[in-house]
Amino acid sequence: MGASRRLAILGAGDVGRSVADLASEYGHEVVALADSTTATVDPNGIDVAAALDRKLGGDEIGADDPTVVFETDYDVLVEATPTTLGDADPGFTHAKRALETDHHVVLANKGPVAERYGELRELEADSAGSIRFEATVGGAIPILSTIEDSTPQAVTAVRGVLNGTANFILTRMAAEGLDYEHVLAEAQDLGVAEADPTFDVDGTDAALKFVILANVLADGGFSLEDATVEGIQNVPGSALDLAAEDGRTIRLIGEATRDGVRVGPRLVPENGALAVTGTRNIVQIETRNAGSLHSSGRGAGGPETATAVLSDVGRLPPL
Amino acid sequence: MGNEPIGGSDSDRDAAAKSESDATAKTTADADAGADVEPQTEAETETGTETETDGGVRPYTVRLELVDEPGELLRALSPISDNGGNLLSIHHERGNITPRGHIPVEVDLECPPERFDDIVEGLRDAGVNVIQAGAERYGEEISIVFVGHLVENDLSETLSRIESEAEAAVIDLSLAAPDGTDATASARLRLAVDSGRTDAALESIRSIGADKDLTIVEPLLGGEA
Numbered sequence: 001m002g003a004s005r006r007l008a009i010l011g012a013g014d015v016g017r018s019v020a021d022l023a024s025e026y027g028h029e030v031v032a033l034a035d036s037t038t039a040t041v042d043p044n045g046i047d048v049a050a051a052l053d054r055k056l057g058g059d060e061i062g063a064d065d066p067t068v069v070f071e072t073d074y075d076v077l078v079e080a081t082p083t084t085l086g087d088a089d090p091g092f093t094h095a096k097r098a099l100e101t102d103h104h105v106v107l108a109n110k111g112p113v114a115e116r117y118g119e120l121r122e123l124e125a126d127s128a129g130s131i132r133f134e135a136t137v138g139g140a141i142p143i144l145s146t147i148e149d150s151t152p153q154a155v156t157a158v159r160g161v162l163n164g165t166a167n168f169i170l171t172r173m174a175a176e177g178l179d180y181e182h183v184l185a186e187a188q189d190l191g192v193a194e195a196d197p198t199f200d201v202d203g204t205d206a207a208l209k210f211v212i213l214a215n216v217l218a219d220g221g222f223s224l225e226d227a228t229v230e231g232i233q234n235v236p237g238s239a240l241d242l243a244a245e246d247g248r249t250i251r252l253i254g255e256a257t258r259d260g261v262r263v264g265p266r267l268v269p270e271n272g273a274l275a276v277t278g279t280r281n282i283v284q285i286e287t288r289n290a291g292s293l294h295s296s297g298r299g300a301g302g303p304e305t306a307t308a309v310l311s312d313v314g315r316l317p318p319l
Numbered sequence: 320m321g322n323e324p325i326g327g328s329d330s331d332r333d334a335a336a337k338s339e340s341d342a343t344a345k346t347t348a349d350a351d352a353g354a355d356v357e358p359q360t361e362a363e364t365e366t367g368t369e370t371e372t373d374g375g376v377r378p379y380t381v382r383l384e385l386v387d388e389p390g391e392l393l394r395a396l397s398p399i400s401d402n403g404g405n406l407l408s409i410h411h412e413r414g415n416i417t418p419r420g421h422i423p424v425e426v427d428l429e430c431p432p433e434r435f436d437d438i439v440e441g442l443r444d445a446g447v448n449v450i451q452a453g454a455e456r457y458g459e460e461i462s463i464v465f466v467g468h469l470v471e472n473d474l475s476e477t478l479s480r481i482e483s484e485a486e487a488a489v490i491d492l493s494l495a496a497p498d499g500t501d502a503t504a505s506a507r508l509r510l511a512v513d514s515g516r517t518d519a520a521l522e523s524i525r526s527i528g529a530d531k532d533l534t535i536v537e538p539l540l541g542g543e544a
Contacts, residue, residue, distance in 0.1 A: 159539065234534040238495035239464045242507035243536070245493060246446060246462050247386040253539055266539040267462055269420055271388060274539065 005104075005313055008032040008069050010094050011080030012055050014302030015108045015135065019078050019309050020048045026310040031074050034066040036081070041072050070097055076313055080108040083208065085224060088115040095120060095131065102128035104319065106312045108135040108305055114208040115223045117215040128319060132312035137209045138162055138281050140304035141297040144216060145311070150287050152217050157257045157286040162209040164279030164299050165193045165200035166232050166252040170265075171277045174240040174249055180233065192279055202231035203252060203263040210254035210261045218258040230264035243267055249275050376429040378407065381439070384421040384448035384460065392424065398441030404430040421448065443491060448509075459512045460490065461540075463524065467533035470500040477531055478508075485523035487512045 005028045009016050012035035020030050032041045033051050040051045040062025055061045069077075077098035081091050088111030095105045095112050100123065107113060112120055113133045124131050134144045147155050161167050165187060172183040184201070187193035199205045207227040214222040232252050243250050246267075251274060253266040268274045273294050276282045281299030286292050298304040381399075385391045392411060399406060407427040417423055430438060439452045448460045469477070478489050487510040496504035512520045521537055528535040 230534075234466055235536065236466060236503055236505060238497050238503075239466050239505040239536060242464055242493055242495050242505050243462075246507060246509075247388065248462065248538075250464070250536055255539075265534075265536045267464060267536055268539050269386060271386075272420060 003318065004028055005075040005316070006031045006073065007076050007078055007313065008034075008072055008074035009078040009080060010034050010066070010069060011078075011082070011109070012061055013080065013082065015305045015309070016078070016080035017052055017055065018302035018306035019080060019108075021052065022303065022306050022310060023048070026314065028310070028313060032069040032072045033061060034064075034069050035061050036066065038062050039064040039066045039069050041068050043073050070101070074103065075319060076104040076106055076316065078106050078108070078309055078313075079112070080309070083110045085111060085115060085204075088112045092116050092120070096123055099123040099127040099129050099131070102319070104129040104313075104316045105131045106135070106309050106316075107131065107133040108309050110136045110205075110208045110212060113215065114211045117212070117222070118220040121220060130316055132315060133212070134312045135305045135308035137212050138283060138295070139297070139299040139301060140307050141281060141283065141295045141299060142308075142311070143213075143283050143285070143295060145315070146285055146293060146295060147213075147216055150285070150290065150293075152219070154288045154290075155217055155285055156288055157255060158210070158213045158217070158283055159253060159255045159286070160274055160281070160283035161206075161251055161276055162254055162281050162283065162299055163200050163203075163206040163252055164281055165197060166203075166206070167276060167281070168192050168279045169201065170232060170235070170240070170250055170252065173235075173237050174244060177237055177241070179237050180235065201233055203229040203254075204231075206252060206254045207261060207263045210256040210263055213256035214258070214261045217256060222261060227261035227263060229262075232265050235265050244270065247271075251275055376405065377432050377435075378427060378429045379435055379452070381426045381428065381442070381449060382451040383424045383426065383442065384417055384450055385424055387416075387420070387422055394445060395424065395442065395447045396426070398445050398447070399426065399428055399430075399438055402430070402438045402441045403434045404428045404438050423450070443509075459517050461487075461510050461512060461517060461521075461538050463508050463510065463521075463538065464536040465506045465508065465528065465533050466536065467503060467531070468501075469494070469504045469506055469533065470496065472531045472533065474506070477527065477533070480527050481508070481510070481524060484527060485510075485512075485520040486516060487520045487524075 007023055007028050007030050009019055009030060012033060020033050023030050029045045030048055031043055031045060032039060033046060038060040040046050041064050051061055079091050079094050091109040092112040098105045113136055120131060137143050168187055169183045184193060207224060207229045211222045211224055211227055235250055240250055247270050248267045249270045250265050251268050254263040274282055276296060280296060282294060282296040284292050284294050383395055385395055405428060407429060410425040412423045415423055439449055442449050481487055482489060490509040490511055493507045525535060
């Protein structure tokens with residue numbers, strides 16, 4: 001068992017709330033929880049259940065201003081605010097502030113590690129704290145820790161499916177012979193796709209994850225604008241039919257190497273490992289000495305992603 | 320050596336064919352000297368092929384790539400017998416996987432020379448990847464799906480650009496235009512590309528696609544997809 005840590009959680013969406021909810025199971029204490037407007041803070045541990053009830057009931061999460069979180073006595077900042085592109089703020093500034101005051105940062109927010117990886121690593125180098133971000137890539141699936149265990153130098157490429165919404169849509173289109181618009185509407189009814197599914201279907205969400213992977217492999221140098229990205233909006237049912245005639249199917253596949261990042265619809269063997277169905281995610285980690293490793297599982301969801309955050313917390317070195 | 324054709328390798332055969340006129344007697348003599356009568360029978364067949372223009376059979380080797388699915392091998396073999404070929408041996412390299420995750424299979428068969436092209440065509444019609452047929456070798460076969468206003472955008476020009484710019488041979492094409500040929504359609508192309516040229520060919524195809532406003536679904540190469 002790792003040491004007990006005091007967590008300050010920024011962001012009270014699915015992931016932030018689940019981290020708060022599950023922290024005690026992992027032996028950690030939540031000393032602060034904040035959404036974008038208010039915070040609840042208690043150096044002896046907040047009443048998580050009461051705070052979550054308030055949040056879910058539509059009330060303010062607490063009486064404090066969110067900035068108070070940084071003045072609390074905490075060990076690890078959990079950055080679970082929504083992913084933003086470009087300057088990746090406010091997530092980046094949150095991480096910066098924690099590192100500058102020698103705290104650890106565990107990110108579930110993809111923005112800072114996809115868009116400003118180099119700056120984040122520089123801040124980490126000058127800090128007693130460390131950053132970890134398993135939750136940003138593939139939800140519950142241990143991908144970054146697998147790469148870390150194989151050492152990034154020994155990993156030559158990472159390929160796979162890291163967007164469950166796009167994968168669900170392609171799976172349903174192929175299975176039911178339905179068109180994109182129809183299946184997208186179904187996915188929205190089921191809550192698999194958001195009301196605005198743009199980032200899922202245009203490949204941006206998957207691209208962010210593969211940019212993060214490329215940054216890990218190459219020790220930085222990539223941001224979203226370096227990725228070649230194509231979505232699935234232009235893939236009609238007839239393309240899936242033709243692929244099936246040939247024993248293949250189409251999946252939104254990402255590839256990350258030290259040379260670049262590419263995301264787009266690709267032909268893969270219908271019964272091959274990468275042709276996962278539904279919202280499932282998979283990555284193939286191609287290694288120099290150990291062949292290919294495949295990891296598959298749930299790539300999104302509050303509790304699923306929270307397990308990745310909490311695993312990261314357990315891997316942090318002592319401060 | 321169970322996969323060797325009965326008459327020995329192709330190079331033996333070529334040598335025999337080259338020195339055909341003066342070697343017949345010698346081959347027979349060799350066979351007589353040997354304890355095994357098989358080579359003699361084979362030598363006679365060979366001579367027969369050379370002298371008869373109709374009804375004679377020749378051995379051929381065909382290399383195929385099969386998707387790893389039950390029934391694939393059987394499906395790949397039926398076009399051979401359907402077109403008058405006689406199976407000699409099958410070497411199913413199950414443990415050996417091609418870069419695209421398929422299983423290479425080497426088939427030795429014999430058939431009248433004029434039927435051989437039909438057999439290769441029959442295999443392709445059945446959706447089997449033929450890597451090598453007789454002396455003709457195709458480095459790599461790749462499948463690509465194109466989506467867009469294919470017909471309006473002059474499909475035949477697209478194909479000829481693929482052949483010239485991407486240096487790829489179009490082996491076959493399936494078109495699906497459920498909403499009519501003036502709407503968005505999909506086409507699946509099977510292309511033969513020289514070994515080692517796949518990446519360059521795909522790059523050319525991407526730029527042709529961009530020119531013609533087509534969405535291109537490329538195969539995922541590399542790794543064990």
